[in-house]
Amino acid sequence: MSIDPSSIPNFGGQPEPQEAGPNGPVIPDQELVKQLLDQMELKHVVDDEGDLAAPWEEFRTYFMFRGEEEQQVFSVRTFYDRPHTLESKPQLLELTDDWNRRTLWPKVYSHTNDDGSVRLIGEAQMLIGTGVSLEHFVSSTVSWVRASIEFDKWLAEQLGLEASIEGKPGDDEAPSAE
Template sequence: MEQFRTYFMFRGEDDQQIFSVRTFYDRSHQIDDKPQLLESVDDWNRRTLWPKVYTHTHDDGTVRLIGEAQMLIGMGVSLEHFVSSTVSWVRAAIEFDKWLVEQLGLEQEINEADKPEDDE
């Protein structure tokens, strides 16, 4: 099951209008893990066009990730380009989540969380 929420937004006015797809990843990380997260995010951002991912540290010290892709649409955009870009961005947001799990070795944590507890 995916652990993120994706929002589609139109911002700006006239020829400066932007269409943005922003993904908020629900998995929280500890502040001590931030250096490793930043290293992984930098690697992703260097290798891929989208989404560009950054960290957000909450007041309670938890760190979450946000991915974003944008397109300038104020001067016009074809429907085909708009749809294909949006689909690519959403797929890439899903792929990032899977990639991060592999990079940080989170598979074991996720699998253990999904296992039913034994009542022995």
């Protein structure tokens, strides 16, 4: 299966009209996601656990397939690397609650590490085990990546931090799954 380049929304602006995909549903896999990331001109790596990731300077976005056959789920999970203090967690929770109320994705939650630092994680999922339209898969994945970038920019703005995200993957080493 192959992605028609004209069916990929313009990553830097408004989505372009999409042509009809193949007849019937497809079951996406890691190779299809790699092809999509290549066409979006996004750097990507496969980590030691076999998960596909796109690293940026301040976060890493993973493209994971979990589950068996009809229950298989495609998950786009972003680990935001900017550490926050435990004392700032109430403010972070207020901000993430506001984001989660106002947007569809990614849904963002906090994780407190053993050292007391707080990190944020964004996630969007799609059930793919019975198949999905290629057009829906491509447009959803592109939208989720864009929204992950936008969340980081929005959070930096809300916290008064200098946003370091330029919308392009960084030159980080291969990330490891958390």
